[in-house]
Structure formats: C-alpha cells, structure tokens
Amino acid sequence: MTTIKRPTSPHLQIYKWGAHMALSILHRASGVALGGGTLLLAWWLIALASGPDEYALFQACMRSIVGKIVLMGFTLALMLHLCNGIRHLFWDMGKGLDVETTARTNIMVFLGTALLTAIAWVIGYGLV
C-alpha cells in the first residue's frame, strides 16, 4: 500500500475555544468521574448490606465537608452527563447538528445541569 502525503487537517489548538468544545470534553470527563460515582454507589450498597455500624460510618463520611463536596461533584457530573447525553441521542438521529441549534442547546445543557442539581440538593438537603 502506498502512502500519499496529503495535507493534514488543522488540529484542536488552532480553533477558538467555545462552549461546544468544553461540553464535548466535559462529557467524557464527567463519564470518567461517574466511574468514581459507581464506586460510591457500590460503597453505599455494601455498607447497607454489612449492617447498621458500617452504614453509620458511610453516613458520617458523606455528611462531612469532603463527603458533601464529593456528592456535589457526583450530582453535577451525573446531571451534565444526563443532559448532554440526551443531546447526543438527538445528534445521533441527525437532529440539531447545525451551529445555531448547537449554540442554543449548549445553554440548555448548562442550565439543565444547574437546575437539576439544585432540585436534587434542595430535596436532599434542603439547601443549594
């Protein structure tokens, strides 16, 4: 097979950063973060299966400042991945791929993430 020296396409650093690029990589980053969230889910279930003492330890960890920060990160990652994931499903059907719609749905994803996270925390802890 012969390789032809073709002109290469400009790479990432050539383009101006925008919300669409941030959301693209944040989708992957939040996906990886949710892998950590899965560990948290497993810990919760294992603690429940182990008995009241182990569950008390889990609750104490989650009620600490560090625990709250981790849970807030988990909630944000989950909501972002959910909202942007729904947009990805529409893109897969060929819908909303043009620049104007993408610019509009960027904002919808950010607002949806903030709103759903706020709702979850108001119900869960009575605070934002």
Place this chain on the structure above:
Amino acid sequence: MSFNTPISKVRGLGSARNGTHHWWMQKIAAVALVPLTVWFVASVVQMTKADYFTVISWLSSPIPAILMLIYIVIAIYHLRLGLQAIVEDYIHSEGMKVGLQFSILFGCTIIAVASIFSVLKIAL
C-alpha cells in the same frame, strides 16, 4: 495476493476492531439510562436523612430492588463501553492499551458483582 482494495479491508473496523456494534450497544444503554437515572436520583435524594432501617426497608421491596439491579447492570455496562472507547482513542501504545482494557473490564466486573450481591443480600 489479495485483490481487495485497502478500503475494503478496513471497512467496518474502527480502532475497536468490531465496527459499529460497540457504538450501538452504548446508545441502547444510554436510552435505558435516561429514565433509570431520573428514578435513581429521585430515590436517593429522599434517603439522605433516612436511618439505616428506613433505607433497608425501601431497598427490600421488590420494585426498588429490581430497578436498582437493572440500574447497576446497565450503568456499569455503559461505563465499561465508555472507558473502553476513551482508551481506544487516547492510548496508542499497544501494551498499555491491553493492560488498561483488562483493568477496566476487571474493575467494572468487581464493582458490578459487589453491588449486585449487596442488593440481593438486602432484598432477599
């Protein structure tokens, strides 16, 4: 001597070597995860202040236990496919690629088995 053109040799094969199957499975899992995630979050936010016995009695009832098991299986399957794609995209050394793929599969399997066992122990 093969008369195949170079394009016909690679058609249907991405870096994962199995065409679109991986992508399609990822999408099916994603569709299922939309309602499951809404259910999961709506449920756990009510458990933040609940004591041990309240949470146990909730997870012992059939519907929450069944939904939790389905959520664990599909979410971890989706996680495994996603992490696999990230390694395929960004890791170019063959040894590192294989090592990470093994770790991802083993790690996801362990988390899934531990979570499923725990739910069954609570619910049964």
